[in-house]
Every structure is written in C-alpha cells, then in structure tokens.
Amino acid sequence: MKKIAACIGGGVIGGGWVARFLLHGWDVNVFDPAPDAQRKISEVLNNARRSLPALADVAMPEEGKLVFCDSLELAVSDAQWIQESVPERLDLKHKILGQIQSHCSDNAIIGSSTSGFKPSELQEHSTNPGQIMVAHPFNPVYLVPLVELVPSVKCPAQSVEKAQSILTAIGMKALVVRKEIDAHIADRLLEAVWREGLWLIKDDIATTEEIDDAIRFGFGLRWAQMGLFETYRIAGGEAGMAHFIGQFGPALAWPWTKLMDVPKLTDELVQKIADQSDRQSGKHSIRELERIRDDNLVGIMRVQKDANWGVGEMLREHDQRLTELVPQIDSAPDLSQPLTMYQGKVLPAWIDYNGHMNESNYLQVMSIATDNFMTFIGADGAYVESGKSYFTVETHICHIDEVKLNKPLEVKTQLIGHSEKKMHLFHSLYQPETGVLLATGEHMLLHVDLEAGKTCNAEKPINSKLATIFSHHYSLEKPKGLGRSIGC
C-alpha cells in the first residue's frame, strides 16, 4: 500500500513534517491556504535534503511525491497519517480537526503538533476522539528526533503503538507520555528556563548572549548526550543517586527559590528517583559513564571546532595560545628522516565486526597524513580556497598487522619523487608504543586546477619546498613494498 501523509498547515513545523515523511519515501499531501506556503515549505525541504541524509550511512528510500492540495478534503482522504500544525488556538484546532475527521479514514492517525494543548482538549466535540493524539515535534523537525506522543485515555493502545511505529519509521524518537499534562514534558522544562532567563534579563544580571553562553559552554554540552538525571548520577559518584540528592537537595530551599513551589524531598521521593536512575543507568558503572560522557563531550566540541562555531571557535583560539606556548614538533621537523605526519589513536567508530580497525580507516589515517603533508608544503586550506589542490590518483596499501581500539597510531611520510604536477608519497603507519609497522600506503597525487578540472603546475613555493624535502629524502632507503603490484 502506498504510504500517504497529509500535513495540514505548512510553516516551519508543518514543513519539517513534510520533509521527514517525504525523505522517508512517503507521498505527502499539503493543505495550507497561506499564499507563501509553497515557498516556505520548499525552503524547509532544501534544508532537510542537505542535512537529513547526512545522518544515514545507508541509502535512503526514493523521495515520495509532494502534492499541494486545493482543499483539506483532497489532502486527507487517502492519508494514513494526518499531521495538524495550525496556530495554537483551541477553537481553530477544533474546527480543523472536525474538517479532517469528516473526510479522513477512521483508521488514520491524526497527530497534532500542539505544544500547549492536551489531547483530551483537542478531542472535545469529536465523535471519534481515539484517533486524535498529540505528536509534538521540535524544531528543526527534519533533524531533531524527539517527538512527544501524548494519547488521552480515549486512545486505544494499538493506535498508540501504530503511531509510535510510524514515527519510528521516519527516524523519530517517539516518547510516549504516560499521563497528559499541560505543555507535555519538554516544554515544561523549557518554560522553566525561559522564565528564569527573562528575570535575568529584566534585572540586568545577564544579556541574551551571556545566558546562551552559560548554556552552550556549560550544561548544554552535557545535555546533548545525557540528560539531567544521568549527569547528576555521575556527579554523585559511587555513593549513588540518593546520596547525591541528599547533598544537592537543601539548595532547593535556598533563597532564590522562595518564589517557587518546590516539591518536598521526602525519603519516598528520593528513593523513587534513585530506583528510576538505577533502572536507567545501572548497567554502566560510574567509571564507564564518565568515559562515555567524556568521549562524547570531546566529540561534540570537536564537531564545533570543525565548524569554527561556539565552543569550537574558543578551542581554535586556545590552540593558537598553546602553539605560542609550546613549540610544535611539526613546525620544523628533521628533514633527514621520514616526517611524522599523523599522530592519533584508533577511534571507536573505526572498529569493524572483526574487532579491529576497518580497512577503510587505514586509508583515512593516511589521507589525513597526506593532508598534513600538503599543509606542510604550503598546499593548505587557503591554497585550496584559491582554486588549486592535489588529487590522489593511485593508492597501494599493504595491510601488515591488526590494530585494536584506542591504540596510538603514527604515520611517517617519505617523499619518493615529485615533479611540478606530481608527488609520490609513501606513508608507513606504525604503532608507536611498540614500533610495529601496521600498514604502508603508496600514493601518487596530481596537482590540479580545481576550476578547470585539469592538472597544472603547483605554485613555485610549493615546488621549492618539495625540492628541499626531496634533497634529503632521495638518499633514504627505499621502503619495502614500494612499487608492488598484487599478484595471486
């Protein structure tokens, strides 16, 4: 059966739903009478097309068909999922839900994007209330996986399961909310922060930027990977969650909370939290959780370093400070030996089903070494920006030994030959602790004009740097395996 979703109401949220369904192979019917609905949705779709597939390491289904319908009836009549994303006015939602239900199948799920209304409120006046539930997503809907799925007591369990399975199929994390409540779960937390933020601004304690920095340079980094409770579980250490709350609890009664209604931390509530935390995180020791947290923090910060954004911008500035503080080994290496062009270690993502580093990551490491060598001779980021670069045209790898998770790696690079348009490199990948040779990579690179798409001479300073290196490397012993071909 053809999968068809109907999105009633475009805009940023509706458009995000359109993108999620469409890019997962569903046909999508849109009804939105606003004159700029098509433009808005196409903008969201463009954003989604460039980013959502980047989360997958496998092929996505072929995109579904997008149809802008002239009437709500046309949009919903054949749909298995109908998503309502109209403005947050209950009278308007009632009117639109009524129209949807007079034209849609009784088996269709009707999800509402509402952040404020409870499903029982949406269901008022409906003759088939169990079909309506809250499916509250988060912007950008095409990337952020969370969707709060809130049924009322009138929604049959199998409809909730069906809804959950459809949301899962379009790549979402459907969090089924046990009991309906105003603003569901996440927006209650967000509102709490928003209220506190408004006070800080009003009283001139902090600006919007300072509040944002207090989040993204601090607990925001933790919350991208673990939430509030798992983070505190770690902070509590081996003494456990109940102990931690015992220490932390009194702060709730401190002066700044005097305007707030605070739950009393009875023994019963403390035990409930500790038990739930055990069920949630008890399979990992605190030491394990610390390492998971730290590795994620490093990764999350490094992503932003690559993007030169936020905490990453700061890390780049810090590298600059460190560089001034510490003479870098690579800035003036000993040219009479192969050059150290990579130092790192085997990352968790590089481990394959055999339990050791996957073959393609051997080349990845050598490719980084090639990039570093390019930077070393002056063919750096700015050079590539200027329209010139080196392309690898031929590679020969010999896999000599296996290497496991977290082992240090080092690449030594020898310049085998060069001309104005070529360079011939030989990388030796070692495990530096043991000196064991893990692999060799022989590479031929051509210098290209990126715009013309053909080879051209490298610029003079680069050729002269290559000549200097080669004047030392030509007399080095030729590495074993150089010029090999594969024979059976």
Next chain:
Amino acid sequence: MKKIAACIGGGVIGGGWVARFLLHGWDVNVFDPAPDAQRKISEVLNNARRSLPALADVAMPEEGKLVFCDSLELAVSDAQWIQESVPERLDLKHKILGQIQSHCSDNAIIGSSTSGFKPSELQEHSTNPGQIMVAHPFNPVYLVPLVELVPSVKCPAQSVEKAQSILTAIGMKALVVRKEIDAHIADRLLEAVWREGLWLIKDDIATTEEIDDAIRFGFGLRWAQMGLFETYRIAGGEAGMAHFIGQFGPALAWPWTKLMDVPKLTDELVQKIADQSDRQSGKHSIRELERIRDDNLVGIMRVQKDANWGVGEMLREHDQRLTELVPQIDSAPDLSQPLTMYQGKVLPAWIDYNGHMNESNYLQVMSIATDNFMTFIGADGAYVESGKSYFTVETHICHIDEVKLNKPLEVKTQLIGHSEKKMHLFHSLYQPETGVLLATGEHMLLHVDLEAGKTCNAEKPINSKLATIFSHHYSLEKPKGLGRSIGC
C-alpha cells in the same frame, strides 16, 4: 616565573581544577586532609589525561608538577591562583578563606568553586576582600569550558581581568557575571529544570529516563551549540525576535505557570531582548543560522552514532530499518557478468574540502562491496561470529574520476582468482546514471582463523561457491589496471 596553583579541597571539582592547571603546565599544590584525596584526584587526572588533549590539534605543554602538601600554608604561600573547593557551608568557607589569606601573597587570586554563595558573602570578615571572587566551574571541570567568574563590587577591575586571562590560559570560557546574584546564572537555569523534573517524577508523569530522553533527543542537541535565545531567534524566522516573543509570550500565562512568578512582558522588556539578540546574532541571517545549526546538529548526532550512544544508537537502528526498506544487493545475480555488490549514493559526510568524495570513502564503498561479496559466498556475520573471516592484506586503488554529493554509485565485482586460503577481487566503481568509471580497487584477501590469528582454509561451501563464480568469471576480460604498480 614558575606558574603555581593551589587547590584547597580535592574531590571531583577540586580534582578537575588540578587537572586543568596541571595539563596546561602549571605546578599544582593540593591541600586536602581527606585520606582518599590522592586516590580521588588521580582518578580524575586519569580521565583528564585521556580526554583533554583530544580537544587540541597541537601539542599541549609538558605537565606541571603535582605536590600533595601537609599544610594549607605550604600549599598557598607561592601560588598565583588559589582555588577553594571545600563543602558548601559558609562558616567553613570563611574559616578556610581566612587561613588562605593569612599565608598567601596579596597579589594571588582566590577563586571559590561555590555554586551557592555570592562573592560578597565569601568576603565577609576579610581584610583583603577584593582578592576573593567566585570561579564556579562545571563538571567535568577538565572538559566543560564554562566558568562563571563573579566579582563583588570590592574586586578591582584589573584583578578581574587578570583572573579572566588565567582562566582563558587554561582553556576555559570565563563568563564574567555583571552583578552578583544567588546561584549565579547557570545554576539558576539548572535549578529551574530540576524543580520541574522533580514535580514530573513525583506526579508520575515521567521517569528520570523519560525526562533525560526528552532533553537529549530534543532541546539538549540544540543547546550544545546555541543557547535558548539564539535557538528561538531562528524559530522566529525573518519576522524577528520581538515578533517571536509576541507569539510565545502568552504561553507564560498558561495554567502550568500559575504557581510561578513570571516577569511581565512589557514592550520595554520585549525590545530589550530583541536588541540584545540583534547584537548577539545579527551578524548572521536566519538562513545562515539555520545551516550552521543543522550542520552542528548532524555533527553532534554523528559523534554519538560513532559511539553507539543515545541518539546515535537510535540512528544506527534506523539505518538497519532503512536497509530493510531499500533493497541493497541482488541475492541471485547473473554470474556470467561482474556482480553488483554495492548500490548507494555519495553521502554528505563523504565530501572533502575539494568538494567531492574523499579518497578514503572510495575505499569505504569498496570495503562494503567486499563485505557484501563475503556475505554472498557465505562468509557472513554468523561465519565471523563462528571465528573465521577474510582479511584484506593488499589493496590497489586507481582514482579515475571525481564524484559529487548525492550522485548514485555502483560497484561491480569480478573474482580474479581464489584458493582455499585466498581470494583476489577486482571492484569497479561506476556512476550508474552515466556509466562513467570512477575508480577501480584490486584486493587480495586471506582467510583467517580469528582466534589463532593465522590463515586457514575456508570452509567447503565457501570454496565451492567461489569455484562456481570463478568458473564464470575466469573467462571474462581482465579488467584494465589489474596488477598495476605505482611508478613515478
């Protein structure tokens, strides 16, 4: 001058400070009379040593010298920075600060890790109050960059600047808080969420795990890179921040806020927020901010995919679902031709700075084709589980043409030769739309006993399947480039 820091009070926070200073080349004196202080600090240090340097792309300074002191006096007398991290009791803090000030230099900065007390409270009874300020860090202190630097009116501006510059030098983001306030900035926001979370648990709306998931699959991903206000600025779109608050504002008066004191959204407050937001983010258009946000979201989620954690675990499961949805390879192909062992397209993560697929992803695709060929001949996941597999020992790649984002890819695989312990494969990577050959990969694989770590004969059904394929493939034309070696 030798840089010396004194850390009074070990524990998780004190230990984190020790690690930050030490790994940035400072000598560190520790005073903590607790019998397990050395063990605790060494555990924190071990965590820090494996993770903090991973943020840098340059060499870190040589580690400073760590000294556990028998007295507070010995610890602080030569220190330029003294960090107090003792338990949160004001009488205890006063006592320790008094002892510190009777032995330390007048020019030293005394930072307190307190999350609850204002600097003016810490300074009570002090004869040199301007030396004391709050330097409130976040766990893990060695990784999370935020530190709230809170001076009182008694702290001279040049001391605050000096403190900020030292904190910056150890890789921290020092957020100077303009006006002292209970719990500073970040902990006020955290307390607000904590209170709301306690209510949700107490009233059985959600468990600790569900609250954590509502954070880390949702807004936590946004807050690692942008805070509350920048995120909302984007949600508001081109209409701007004031417009957004106008829409969002009424929700503050909704029923769930009735127990809370809410600032009144006067025109003046709205304008103040909008102006601050312009100063903060106005240099980027909304469209730019959307793309920055999306790229960061993808990166932050992919980090966790590599770690198989949180949102990343979900993404891996989703890849599995997509694989089942989209047919990957033909299970009964025509043996008289090279076999189609990969069909996919160029993923965004594979694009390098030259704007086309990175060289290592050519091998990644061929490696997947090799895996698929192994599955096809029966050397599948279960076979590897049973302790046998094929390892690639040699690879020769010829890069023939470039390929750009989203272009479809196809690998055709020819069996060049085989024996009981070997197979020799030749992959041709095409762009199927145009028939253009993008690259070739020649691979020699050995059959290994994973436990013994040496070669052995493949099992009979596998050798017989290889023989069947070879009976067709041996008469195919030998592919161009077979047996090549690299020559300059």
